[in-house]
Amino acid sequence: MNNTEEHEVIVIGAGFAGLYAVYLLRKSGFDVIALERGSGVGGTWYWNRYPGARCDVESLQYSYSFDKDLEQDWEWSERYAGQPEILEYAEHVAHRFDLETHIQFDTTVEQLDFNEATSNWTVKTSGGTYRAQFVIAATGCLSTANHPRFAGIDEFKGSLYHTGKWPHEGVDFTGQRVGIIGTGSSAVQSIPVIAEQAAHLTVFQRTPNYSIPAHNEPLDPAVQADVKANYEQLRVAARTERSGIISAFPVNEDSAKAASDLEFQDRMNERWDYGGFSFYRAYADIVIDQESNERVAHYVRNRIAEVVDDPAVADLLSPSNTIACKRPCLDTRYYETFNLDHVDLVDIADDGIERISERGVVAGGIEYEFDAIVFATGFDAMTGTLLGMNITGRDGLRLETAWEAGPRTYLGLSVPCFPNLFTVTGPGSPSVLTNMIMAIEQHVEWIRDCLVDLRNQGHRSIEATDDAADSWVEHVNAIADQTLYPSCNSWYLGANIPGKARVFMPLIGFPPYAEKCEQVATDGYSGFALT
């Protein structure tokens, strides 16, 4: 026990959530340390360094709002910031607020045990043991890579990469034959950039995805100045939006299926030409009504057919499932890339990848030879990292047992039987369906206020009750069931990971959620037991 380092609060992770938690808790007088497995800050932007990695929320919105000087000083260079610029921003924040001195880098959390007698947590890591009364898991929603173990994977003589764990020194694909598995957001962003270098690129597609042009461009200084002059109003307005993101277009309350052909085409063309996710807010019922949804999906399929020269390839690239039900992609020249002579699309919808061989990938009985294979196969989203930390709560209950039927939280912040453990943007909170930085700020501020209240009132522990968690999970699912979201095999449902319980994990709608969190605190933490 001599070597156990004690703190009041341990934050796990030094991405945007961990950085803000350290900043805010230190400011409120807590003795806090963050444990980070990487050698630097940035979380998802530290690991996802694949070619073309870029945020799909516009940079003027995907940024912290907590410090007015930071907001004014930082200059974004593009409409959607690329990974290097976002990482630089995270590093700037850490440096500007002197946060690195409170972060233990290269430290992987291996085990968390709750001590009932003392109401604190023992945290075993690759770099020693820590103890703290409170633990804040700021571990991110997409931080455990899904790396399918295809048969023969160890036999491949070339190089293997995963978009979510990209080498820091970068990869030069010049002159190489490259295979990429997956067609989600990471693949859609990286395929056009890898194609610029590779001698030959083969894309293995299990399910086609809908992608909308991002229309990324250098940020007009006048636009940036205008936003900065009105930042406060913009942030306040964003928090009243379902996704926490302000659209350039007015919010429409009408139905896609009810629109005349001319009106529908005009509106969708305008949004397509503008780029970005405001496309999905063109009509109020796109993710609610199947007929409206299909009308929009049909529009995108027509667009794909216009861009892709070979009708057979266009057909393969055209999804038939519900649009926006899986996380939609934003792209820069994705569909155009399939017109290049050295880019091929291989359909693996029926039989998947058969195996990896010494020389490449075997699918549909054909061996494709590669110098490098890129896995763009996504993440064990929302729960993978939490479950990977060997967490044992009260009464010896392990988190994987508690979550056997899917994640069960109260407000996405707290789990019954796991006192004094908070999850930032956990399952059951709006998280991935919003601007993540805004959701992070709301969660971290709520947790800070809660810890201050506990301190002021002399409480040692806080724990979500079973009843509160049960009704919360029911509420999250009831809202999802009013939409088309649960109708396809998305990572929102855990459907991308074999054997994972199928439960819709994020909560739809930020404003009522934030209101509920506030109400819970005002009511003396209703739904929690305080001791």
Ligand code: NAP
């Ligand atoms: P993803 O959306 O889960 O896509 C993974 C891809 O790999 C899918 O095409 C999937 O096919 C395929 N795949 C998975 N396992 C496979 C297997 N065993 N065999 C063959 N194919 C397999 O992952 P992602 O592209 O990394 O994106 C994850 C999320 O990260 C995004 O949805 C987004 O929220 C976030 N992200 C955001 C950005 C951005 O800001 N622009 C960029 C990248 C990622 P199926 O569809 O058939 O499962």
